[in-house]
Amino acid sequence: TNVVREVRTQTLIDGVDATYYQPDRARPVRAAFVVLVRNSELLGMKRAMRQIEDRFNTKFNYPYVFLNDVPFTENFKAETTAMTKANVTYGVIPHEHWSYPSWINTTYASECRQNMHKQGVFYALSESYRHMCRFNSGFFFRHPLLENIDYYWRIEPDVEYSCDINYDPFLYMHRHGIKYGYTIALHEYTETIPTLWATVKNFIAAHPEFVLHGNGYKWLSNDGGETYNGCHFWSNFEIGSLSLFRSPEYMKYFDYLDKAGGFFYERWGDAPVHSIAAALLLKKEEVHWFKDIGYYHNPWLNCPLDKESRLRCHCDPEKSAVHHYWASCTKEWPELPGNGSLASNSTDGK
Numbered sequence: 001t002n003v004v005r006e007v008r009t010q011t012l013i014d015g016v017d018a019t020y021y022q023p024d025r026a027r028p029v030r031a032a033f034v035v036l037v038r039n040s041e042l043l044g045m046k047r048a049m050r051q052i053e054d055r056f057n058t059k060f061n062y063p064y065v066f067l068n069d070v071p072f073t074e075n076f077k078a079e080t081t082a083m084t085k086a087n088v089t090y091g092v093i094p095h096e097h098w099s100y101p102s103w104i105n106t107t108y109a110s111e112c113r114q115n116m117h118k119q120g121v122f123y124a125l126s127e128s129y130r131h132m133c134r135f136n137s138g139f140f141f142r143h144p145l146l147e148n149i150d151y152y153w154r155i156e157p158d159v160e161y162s163c164d165i166n167y168d169p170f171l172y173m174h175r176h177g178i179k180y181g182y183t184i185a186l187h188e189y190t191e192t193i194p195t196l197w198a199t200v201k202n203f204i205a206a207h208p209e210f211v212l213h214g215n216g217y218k219w220l221s222n223d224g225g226e227t228y229n230g231c232h233f234w235s236n237f238e239i240g241s242l243s244l245f246r247s248p249e250y251m252k253y254f255d256y257l258d259k260a261g262g263f264f265y266e267r268w269g270d271a272p273v274h275s276i277a278a279a280l281l282l283k284k285e286e287v288h289w290f291k292d293i294g295y296y297h298n299p300w301l302n303c304p305l306d307k308e309s310r311l312r313c314h315c316d317p318e319k320s321a322v323h324h325y326w327a328s329c330t331k332e333w334p335e336l337p338g339n340g341s342l343a344s345n346s347t348d349g350k
């Protein structure tokens, strides 16, 4: 047991020293869990919160911001508030952030949904799913409840956190200048985004000065930018800086995509929209793979492989998405030329 205790105190986490564990210090970053969720998902929400709390937040006490397109029920509020000592707030999404903009032809949008349905696309017929993706792409960071928040950690009902997180990822990001953190990166179903890449290329042609990370292209495209390979950070987990989304560059990018109509005529997801922005608008060092965070959202898992993690995780590393070709983008980002300096430092046996 001495050995176990020593390992625990000496190698809290790959490459992250114990100074990141400082729950009693004044909070240096303004951060919150941000949760878009339906009243009907209360039990799954409680399950996710139980794990977040046990694995991380009882030590760090970050607030939760719950958002919904309809008001939360008193019962939802009472039962989720009871899950944590931290501050919890509940907000309704403004109508303009969850409805059709004036330039969308809703008759045509309906035809497009039927056509996608015939192709067997997941959520093809769902209007709410499209509002959700558009909200997460362009509006969540504008909600008044996030006004005084700089970093967010997205969580969803029914996700699992399978490792103790003994340091503060927000503080880690703040200190290292990281603006976007992910656990799993996947390929996208291209039927949901037939014209997304062409739209992005038009946007870049109009604003070439926005592209900071030329190598981001290599992660997004296997043919020099001609086509999108579908690589995206799986956005049901995100720890990010809201400054990315609130930047004039991102706002212009989102507006451009929104005007093109693909959130409704196709089914553009917030994951590829965020990912393309992170890959192109951020510097490579500003994107980080949280490979040490054990995370599961059906059907994919991120589970750290190293020995130290066996002492703080209950997941099966053999089932980790990184072993699967569909998640090969997870590895390709850190392995981009010049990338992954943080990831490789973290194996120095600290």
Ligand code: GDP
Pocket (backbone or CB within 6 Å): 035, 036, 037, 038, 039, 041, 067, 068, 069, 070, 128, 129, 132, 155, 156, 157, 236
């Ligand atoms: P998937 O992960 O792509 O299968 O999509 P989900 O059904 O998990 O939705 C993503 C997130 O948005 C989850 O946190 C859901 O709770 C939330 N969400 C999806 N649709 C709605 C909706 O119509 N209203 C609200 N309030 N939340 C939604």
Ligand code: MN
Pocket (backbone or CB within 6 Å): 156, 236, 297
């Ligand atoms: Mn989900």
